[in-house]
Amino acid sequence: MTHWLLVMPIFIPLLTATACAFSFRARSLSSVISWCGAIANLCVAILLMQQVISNGLQVTAFGDWKAPFGIVFVADLLSASMVLITAIIGIAIVLYSTADLRSKPFYAIYHSLIHALLAGVMGSFLTGDIFNLYVFFEVMLITSFGLMVLGANKEQVDAAVKYVVLNLISTMVFLLAIGLLYGATGTLNMADLHAKVAQLPDTTMMLISGLFLFGFAIKASAFPVFSWLPASYHHLPSAIVALYAALLTKVGVYALMRVFTIVFDLVDSGYQPLLIVIAGLTMLTGVLGAASQFNIKRILSFHIISQIGYMLMGLAIYTPLAITGAIFYIIHHIIVKANLFLIGGFLKRKQGSDNLRELGGAYSAMPWLALLFLIPAFSLAGFPPLSGFWGKFLVIKASLLTEDYLLAATALFVGLMTIYSMTKIWAEAFWKPLPENAAAPASLTWKENCLYITPIAVLAVITVLIGLMVEPIYQLAETSATNLLNPQPYINAVLGGDGSPYAASLSIPAAPAGGMQQ
Template sequence: MTGLLLTLPVLIALITAVTLYVVRASLRAIEWLSVTSAVAQLLVCAALVNQVMIDGVQAVAFGGWSGPFGIVFVADYLSVAMVMVTAVIGIVAVVYAMGDLRDKKSYGLYHTYFHILLAGIFGAFLTGDIFNLYVWFEVMLIASFGLMVLDATKTQIEGAVKYVILNLISTLTLLLAIGLMYGATGTLNLADLHGKSAQIAASTQQMIAVLFLFAFAIKAALFPLFAWLPASYHTLPSGVVALFAALLTKVGVYALIRVFTLVFPLTDTTIQPVLIWLAGLTMLTGVLGAASQFDVKKILSFHIISQIGYMIMGLALYTPLALTGAIFYIIHHIIVKANLFLIGGVLEKKYHSSQLRQLGGAYQTMPGLALLFLIPAFSLAGFPPLSGFWGKFLVIKASIEQEYFWLAAVALLVGLLTVFSMSKIWSEAFWKPLDEQAKPPCGLNGQWRYYLPIMTLTSLTIVIGLVAEPFYRFAEVAAVQLFDPKEYLAAVLGGQQ
């Protein structure tokens, strides 16, 4: 049963993708199958979370080859948290796409690529092998590029090319690091590498760690390697970019956390001071980029970069409290960022543009959407008692305890500038009257397809904020498992530790 639960998220997504391609000409069949599959993935992931909470870390080896020799999937608290929130985003994205993308001629292919992308994300979070992490990254890259160029305009293709080029550089660097790692240790199993990486010569260890940092920094959009994100995300349909914004960079963050706790504990390398500076610069450059923009999607795209800085700040400080805050913040940010892009998509659909100067009057025409915007916007800025406050509070508290006062000051400043950016969207899109020369707003067909996902994510933001303790406790256990991976090692290696 354990092995089935571990593999089902990936299997369901891949089987669904193949079936959707076969029935791509039938809109009704596509939507029924895609939604049913997303619900099934959510239920399976919930069952996996429950099993890990009851029985501890779970692992399954494929083909009868137990670790460290075979391919393994492993589920600890961090993994199941990530697959669970991925499943939540998956189901809301599918429903939203039924309104936002249904008139696209390649609508059937969207659902096919969507489930391939989900399979890649699930695989990346569950794999216990560094080479297979690379494989799942490639699955994600192919699927995400396919989504980018469906019915693409010239601007979208230009953005997609920039996205692919930088991610290919990341891929090649990651492959080089993996090759060097295998040459130095003779293994690629993450649990096995926990012990064997310490036996690598110091200079070689340092070089491999830097290569991993560079490769995953591109995936996570860290300073100064984030140019691909604002160059591509704002060009995409809202049903696509919400999914990308929620999940793609978080896989890079997850990989950084996994590698620099399990394989190369951060305090055993010389990378920690570099990562602390990268976290601060990522927060600052991202929010300054957002403050300078006058397009809803561009503002939100730069804020992805800014908020990634908080997550990396938690890893870089490398204390149980800081890592707990980072994990809590990742969960919060996935939900809030997807929601803000979905809300931006409704504005764009209704007003034919995401440019702030062409928006206005949304508070009068859509008061419900105005309220639904304020909640995730305040959460992103860190207003109590919403989910974003607790994540920021934890990492800032950890930075003060470690006497990185300048980093705490940067984090607080970034929070204030985030308020400025969100206020700009509110004042321009919702509060000011619509310019008489702008196109009048149009109606939305099937409004429930837009509003149900937004209301679901808004409700989760409120729940995580008001009932924060169980989520904090879960993140705390996840952090403890990262610092003391004996349960992870036992699940994968058994008596071979």
């Protein structure tokens, strides 16, 4: 059972992508295939998560070529959680797209590409060696570029070129780092690298780890290599940009967490002080960029950058509590950011624009949408008891405990500026009257409204549940952080040693009276 559970999160999206490509002449059939594939992937993701929680880390080696010589897929709590949340986003995007993009001539090919993209994302979360991480990164790059140029106008093509150029630089640097690492150690299996990297000369280790840091920083859209994101995302259809915002940069952060815990020790690499600076500047530049914008997609695109800073902050501090907060924040942000882009897309469909100067009256016309906007907006800003509050609380508490006071102050300031941006969207799009020269709101059918609102409502409910039922998510994040910082059970399980320390079931105890501990 373990073998097919680890393979199916990649196989099902690829099979779905192929079937959608062959049904490009039949829109209804493409929708059904895409839906069935997304639901099947969610079921497999749930089963995989249950298996990891019950039985511990899951490993499969292809063709009976054991690690470190063969291709290995590994599922621990962190990767299983990422696969599950990716499957949830996949269903939300497929449903939303059925209303938003069904009239487009590229509709069937679109579904084919998003499932191929999901396969790349899930493969990145499950692979146990660095070269296959590169392969899945390439799958994501090719499919994401394909999505950007579907039915593209001049602006979209220009945005796609900017997106591809910087990401190709990231890919080349990543491949160069892989070549140097293999030349120095003779292996690319992450578990095997843990011991062999420690034997490298310090200068060699710093050079190779620095290349990985640079390559993954571009993927994560960290300071100062984030310009591709705000230059490209705001030109995309809402369903596509919501998928990108939820997943693509998080794969970069995930790769940083894996490589700088299992392969390289961040402290020993010498890059911890630099990563602390990068985290603070990523938060600051992103939120200041958002504050200067007056277009919903541009505001939200810059906020992706600022929120990536919180995740990097958790990794940079490099304590169990900090990495727990970073993992918690990733889970929260995937849900919230996708939802905000979906809401922005619905507003654009209804009122014909996502420029705040041309919007208004949404509260009086659609009070239920106003409520659905406030939930992810308040969560992004860090209002208790929503999910964003807990993620920020954990990383800021960790920074105070390590006496990184300037970083904590930066994080608090960024939170205040995030409130400003969300308030600006509320005041302009929802609260003020619709401008007199604005076009009349579009009339949608009952079915279209349901297809738009259902994923928005479900993601809003998940945001509330994460905030109110924080203890299970905290325990999951805490266990994942512990396993990242103490990777020996992971290494034993992958290389065939005694993996029993990892195999204990995840327990979800009641919250201690003293609250969350470091």
